[in-house]
Amino acid sequence: MEHSLTATPQNRDSRRQASGETPTLVASRVYIKGKQARDVPVDELARVAGEPDHLLWVGLKEPDAVMVGEVARQLGLDSHVVEDLQAKHRLPKVMDYDSVVLVVAMTIEVGASDGLPVYGETQMLIGRNFLLTIRRGAVAPHTELRRRLESMPDKLARGSDFIAAELIDLLIDRYNVAYDVFEKAVGNMEHSLIVRGLEGLHIKRLYQMRRDFQKMHSSIAPLGEVCRRLGHLDFTPISAAARSHFNDLSDRVSRVDRLFDNLGSGLAFAFEAGMLIEQSKQTDTTRRLAAWAAILAVPTAIAGIYGMNFENIPELKWKYGFWVITGLMTSVCGYLYYRFRKAKWL
Template sequence: MIASSSALGVSASVVASAVYGRDGQKHVVEVTQISAVLKAENSLLWVGLHDPAPDVIDMIVAQLGLDAAVGQDMGATHRVPKVMDYGTAVLVVAMTVEVRSTDGLPAFGETQLLIGSNYLITLRRGAIASHTALRHRMESRPDQLALGSAFVASELLDLLIDRYNLAHDMFERAVEPMEQAMILRGLEKLKVRRLYQLRRDFQRMHNAIAPLGEVCRRLSHREFLPINAQARPLFADLADRVYRVDRLLDNLGDGLTFAFEAGMLIEQAKQTETTRRLAAWAAILAVPTAIAGIYGMNFEYMPELQWKYGYLVILGLMGTICGTLFYKFRQAKWL
């Protein structure tokens, strides 16, 4: 029962496990037997894992002849891209950024690439899309698989960068209507919580993508043993792609910030205009209020109380002063 449970856990974690010969032939292998496969010359072992258990990782690392610390690093959850050199193997950690189709929100995960001279171990955590389409495309081109594990790893990183661009395009379509709404109507009817969420997502995307450019640059310049000289220019091109998509995301975030600031200015202008209108009407209404208040004090001896036309004169005075103030405020565009 214990053995069957262990085998079930391994099979659930392994998406694909195959060895590819120089002639393009593919042989499916069990991950429990990969140590024997590694002895074959002119072959490439490619194992794909999805959310594997720690014991599965340790078992594969042991068969590869690597130190147990490699398994610990692969079993850990990483927050930023990085590259770790173990001499005969290199571990590349990249963050995945994808957009969920259900709610349009970004999903963050990680993809690890353990690159050896004749093997490649890929590990996905939290990633939505798989590498199946890329594997099929590579299998249809044996000449590309023959270039080695470093070339396949560069293709996988290129696939992740393509998904960065897809995430940017979807966010751009979501941000543009919000920018237009803020510029046209200010912050009126704006979901501030959604705006904050977008700004937070942009920051997380930047933190997940930007360090990958430095990782690719290191792979292109530093002499890692499993990465041959022919594959290094590929990682240099990937570094340029990462920097470009990161700049696009920065520009999108800056555009959202500028639109928000414009919306704030429009909202402040609306509030200022409303304040001016209220102040102008308050000044106009203060005139009859003050005059009526004076004559409502009910003193016995007050000017013009006994005058026959005093009431009409006071009303005319009120109307004249209020009309003059109204005219002046209209000239000043307060009304």
């Protein structure tokens, strides 16, 4: 379970829990050379962050402005940093404030109830000896990553930049999980389009899937550029050892982005194939109707002529007239039917 801590004394925490509110501070731990992890209240963050060989990792979920402001005050952050932490970001980005670096990444997960994509945002503020993570809209926590790193003190001791790289790697893993789910959904829809065309297809669902893939592309692709910048540019909190890790992450992001892009392209091609199949079906129906109209036009025309009630119509009083006309109509209709069948119109 995530550690549920508070930014205020325990009596305020009790009132928060009694009211049923979800605590915004889900974890606040300090590590000494990757070991001796312990929880730290918000009002002690300033003291802990200033101690040497200490690494502070604070995790917030859906925080309000008061919580963000209090944590920022404890960490000594500039007002511009606080504004960006409280802002809602639409695309991944990296912002340099000399002493700290803010990395924004978009999260893509699959809803457990409906299987639809769930979009969120994860902010990572990287300092020399602290890491502040803020999740908004993201469903899955970072608890498993925290536990895994705590079991490997040597990696945890590498610093906040290494933890940020591991967090981005975790987000990429979740991109792959979402891709596996959507790949099956697209495969089923492609099969339906190829076999049945647009018949029985939910056009709104197809349109929403194409929009989702466009949004996924716009959410994932910029993260590759963010990782490239972190791997090549000289940011104060980013060590040289961590830059190579960010370069590797940039390649991973590019591969995942191509996978989602291929899904969107495959869905578009399948839709075009379904349109062609549907047009072919409509063309076949039009041909059948035209063929039968031509066949039925012959007896209709003859019957219409002999039904005009003129007295002097050839063969009108001939005793074989009916059978001759009936045979003529049958012969002409049969010949037309044969020709249309040969032309595959019927």
